[in-house]
Amino acid sequence: MSVEETPKQLGLIRPFILTGGRTSTTRPELRWETLVESLADRARLAKTTEQRSLLSQTDHPVSIAELSAYLHLPTQVVAILVGDLLDMGAIRIHQTDPVEIELSALTRMIQRVRAL
Amino acid sequence: MSVLSEAPNRHVTAVKFVIAGGFGVGKTTFVGAISEVEPLTTEAAMTVVATGVDDHMAVAGTTKTTTTVAMDFGRLTVDDSLVMYLFGAPGQGRFTFMWDDLVTGALGAVVLVDTRRIEDCFAAIDYFERRGLPFVVGVNVFDGSERYGLEEVRDALGISPGVPVFEMDARHRGSCRDALLVLLELLVSRLSPKVHS
Numbered sequence: 001m002s003v004e005e006t007p008k009q010l011g012l013i014r015p016f017i018l019t020g021g022r023t024s025t026t027r028p029e030l031r032w033e034t035l036v037e038s039l040a041d042r043a044r045l046a047k048t049t050e051q052r053s054l055l056s057q058t059d060h061p062v063s064i065a066e067l068s069a070y071l072h073l074p075t076q077v078v079a080i081l082v083g084d085l086l087d088m089g090a091i092r093i094h095q096t097d098p099v100e101i102e103l104s105a106l107t108r109m110i111q112r113v114r115a116l
Numbered sequence: 117m118s119v120l121s122e123a124p125n126r127h128v129t130a131v132k133f134v135i136a137g138g139f140g141v142g143k144t145t146f147v148g149a150i151s152e153v154e155p156l157t158t159e160a161a162m163t164v165v166a167t168g169v170d171d172h173m174a175v176a177g178t179t180k181t182t183t184t185v186a187m188d189f190g191r192l193t194v195d196d197s198l199v200m201y202l203f204g205a206p207g208q209g210r211f212t213f214m215w216d217d218l219v220t221g222a223l224g225a226v227v228l229v230d231t232r233r234i235e236d237c238f239a240a241i242d243y244f245e246r247r248g249l250p251f252v253v254g255v256n257v258f259d260g261s262e263r264y265g266l267e268e269v270r271d272a273l274g275i276s277p278g279v280p281v282f283e284m285d286a287r288h289r290g291s292c293r294d295a296l297l298v299l300l301e302l303l304v305s306r307l308s309p310k311v312h313s
Contacts, residue, residue: 096129108194113296
């Protein structure tokens with residue numbers, strides 16, 4: 001491993017301390033595009049700074065990837081934090097099963113993209 | 117914020133698309149052409165097996181190390197219950213570690229090909245075929261690069277006749293829009309009942 005990569009390596013240690021050393025979520029439904037939305041009046045449930053900032057970012061549906069960008073945390077870390085907040089009943093996710101995407105949804109996408 | 121901020125109990129569907137290709141082929145430009153926001157950057161952490169050169173790793177009793185790969189992505193809100201995400205993904209084989217996360221749940225992919233470095237997308241195409249992810253191939257036209265016929269590119273990539281291959285220019289928004297439309301139309305055709313002639 002080169003010297004140049006060392007700072008980045010060290011920078012990754014803290015995010016995974018936030019997760020108690022867990023490196024992946026046990027919830028396969030938490031994907032990069034999964035939308036997360038905080039439930040009303042649940043901000044008091046937050047125990048850590050990261051949970052608080054995550055809740056403050058999700059008063060409308062926001063994807064795990066966007067949260068990763070806003071909070072400067074790897075996607076895997078955000079997914080683990082989101083899983084914890086789900087267990088605490090502080091948020092909900094908008095589940096999407098890609099095999100259930102129907103013609104009507106594709107048609108709406110086509111119309112939107114055509115309008116670009 | 118957007119229309120997504122209204123109505124508390126509505127379900128919003130999020131769909132994911134992958135824009136794959138080698139370095140400098142125009143993935144971020146493509147994402148930016150479609151996205152309604154400045155492309156965002158996310159980091160995926162990867163765990164790799166150390167090659168035995170790190171003494172401190174041996175002392176710590178582990179053979180694994182973690183690093184990250186940055187990825188640009190964008191968003192396009194279709195309406196109050198549907199939002200599209202586009203992720204730019206490096207196509208080379210050394211990034212396959214994160215394609216499982218990337219492809220799971222994705223509806224389809226646009227593979228951007230630079231004919232000067234056509235091998236940069238081999239791994240991505242292999243992977244998408246293996247996973248059964250629908251994809252289309254956009255052959256990016258660069259100034260000064262030799263032009264190849266689309267059938268030559270198709271042969272070089274070894275892709276089946278059902279996969280659309282077309283020329284495009286990622287520097288032009290309309291060209292990116294058209295490429296995404298080719299993918300969306302492919303998805304529509306896969307939903308439609310097969311007509312036997």
